[in-house]
Amino acid sequence: MGRFIARRLVQAIPTLFGVLLLTFLLTRLSPADPVQLMLGGQFDITPEDRERLRQSLGLNDPLPLQFVNWLWHVVQLDFGNSFYYHRPVIQMIGERIPNSLQISISALLITVAVGVPLGVIAALRRGGLVDHAIRIFSVSGHAIPTFWFGLIFVLVLGVQLRWFPIGSMNVIGNDCTVCWDRLWHLIGPVAVISIGGIANLPRILRTEVLEVISQDYVRTARSKGLKERVVISGHVLRNALIPVVTLFGGLLTIFVGGALVIEQVFNWPGIGRLTFEAAINKDYPLVQAGVVFSSLLLILSYIVRDISYALVDPRIKVR
């Protein structure tokens, strides 16, 4: 197992290098000048002041040199200072990661807790009213874009009905992390981001359960007098879950990517909103670090997925 993890980690290095190169090139490809944007519409600035600022940011070096310089620092976990905030980028990312994980992990748990039972029920009640209802929910939930659902949530449940907060992590003046207030603020973003997963999961699980349930070993289990609950959880679900684990990889992608939009809509101070604002501001070091860390999270989650394959299905050997 240890060797498997080590090998997957080594394999991740070229992927990460690709991510680094692409991130660097993409941020440099757009035609605009970060110095220009930093200074905005101010008119009492001399060209000399402007040039000095460019020089101090290292923007006058040739591109390959800028990349090598950056790479060398990244290896030492030094992402430099943000052009905009004049603060160490690694510190800014560090502040935001726990906030983002709160949404992603909660959304993952909710998706499983709601999605798995719905899928099983749909399969067991195949053709019935409940099955149809779940399928309609699946299709529409899948079709509605996350950001639209988020905007509607904020406008209707937040601004008009005032049932939920319009965003942020806490009521002003309240700093708690584990408390009702935080939970109250989490409901919106987590509900919105989970809806895609909850819609997707039952669809796939239903098909799998239906396939497994007609297998000989299920009939055997039933005929030896096992309770239906034991048959479903011990024999059917265990086998039906394998493709679901595959789906998790995709879900994690949605959570990391979707969080970017949802954090913006719900004013959640996470890594997604930070990266989004940095991209608008052309804050190269911050965009680069934001994308690198999001990619890192993604690569790690794929490794976790591969490990959980082995846990769910002993036939898949970890080598």
Next chain:
Amino acid sequence: MRRLSAVLGAALLVAVSCGQAPTSTGTSPTPAASASAEQPQAGGRIVFGATGDPKTMNPVIATDTQSRDIWDKVYLSLTRSNYKTGETEANLAQKFELSSDGLTLTYTLRDNLVWSDGTPFTGEDWKYTAEAVARSVKTVRKSTLQDIVGWADYRDGKTDSLAGVTIKDNGKVIEIKFAKIFCPATAALGGAGAGGILPSAAFKKVWDNKTTDTKTNIDDNPLNMNPPASMGPWVFKEFKPGVQVTFVKNAKYFRGAPYVDEFVVKTYADATAVKNAIVTGEVTYGSVEAKDYEEVSKVDALKGVRYRSSGYTYIGWNAKSAKAPWLANRDVRQALWYGINVDAIMKKILFGLGSQVYAHNPPTSWAYDASGLTQYNNDVAKAKSLLEKAGAKMGSDGVYVWTDGKPMKMTIETNQGNNARETILQFAQEQYKAIGVQIDPLLESFNALLDRTDPGTGFDGFILGWSLGADPDPYSIWHSSQQGKGQFNNVGYVNATVDQALIDNRNGPDCSQTARKAALKKVDQNLNQDAPYTFLYSADVLFFANKQLQGVDPNTYGVMTQQWNVEKWWFKK
């Protein structure tokens, strides 16, 4: 990576789709509630909504609004702009005097000024800040101070002290000597170039100003994100990135401690989120966009105040354009002004919440004087006759042909996502068709627009705006020398009379307001006739505050002066 950019695209869509203007028309403004004569009650928390984190809390290196909204709570200037008239008035200084030769400026501080940590406030704090500006690499504030005697020597590390500044009378008097007369000096120098004065005792620990080593400066140190002491009404308490900055009241504030206990600047994702927070009461006060004005006006818990801003929006015409050589012709530029219906634009974008402008100095400025200026009321026939007078001939396809035989087609560009400017572009395209000029619209990101419209020949027309300071000094925008890379006379404007008037306004020798007003009048008259811009409008600031909040009386001169009397604000329970 592809996935990320797709998500980015979706997120941008959010920003744009939030900003669609409603089709209804505007209503008349709600007058400000009259100040209450009741006994103020202490306590409570004021919450202000900002669209982004502060980038720094050090005014020396700050360049943006979000940062200023933070440092202006703790670091003050010796003078300030009167909240209504914009005239320079006493703040930390009790008086200020420019000598009759215009070469010596003397500030006398109020008695017993102390920082929130108990350290006395002295002229050394002013000098320290000016010297920090001189040695800073990241600052963009040096030009304000460059006429002080000995400036270059200190900046370049030849001396360890700014020779032209003398601190006298136990730190109570600051005497500044200039190498040449600089009329905006009194207003511009109160903040030591930076805008706000730093506590030198605390900052000396991170950067000592008494040095000739130009490699050290104030640009990167922990205090830039953690103001150690305050002269303002609020004392910095805590910064939570992406969430808020918290201040508590300064018991030692020289105008008296505020009634309210806490001031929070809360970070929101965008202007729509701030508007939502104002409506739900999370934010105590703030400004909204014209399109949201009607909706927010209907909220019972809010009172609205509408006031003029010190800036304007315009269409610039590049006289140096290679593709549109006709823009160098004054008759053509006047025709373009007659050819657009500014009134209709203002109704559509501002819902009537603004005023039309005809030259550079906006209605809020003491230099404003619209008498004798041509108003260019929309007149298609007049526009066409001006084009013909300039030598254009009507082509067979309804588009005029210029003297060089080419049809009059040109590009107007502006920044994507700015609803007002996008709408102006639509109007321009439609209405210029009627006068036989064809427009290709171009939308791009804000920084791409600024890049492309850098002085040169590669662009034709563009829509942008200026936000102007209280003291009028339009030298960098209109002087013919200001056409280098990164400079602001990007329309290639050259007029000897204007050049001289701009220098008179800046360097006197008569710096009286009457003399400067006469010089600026000359600038405005010439700009109005030469029409290098089609001057459009100055939008109003639409301010809303919670009705429980008493004493609020915001006015024109910037975000800072919304809070000019914040220590007198209180919550009626």
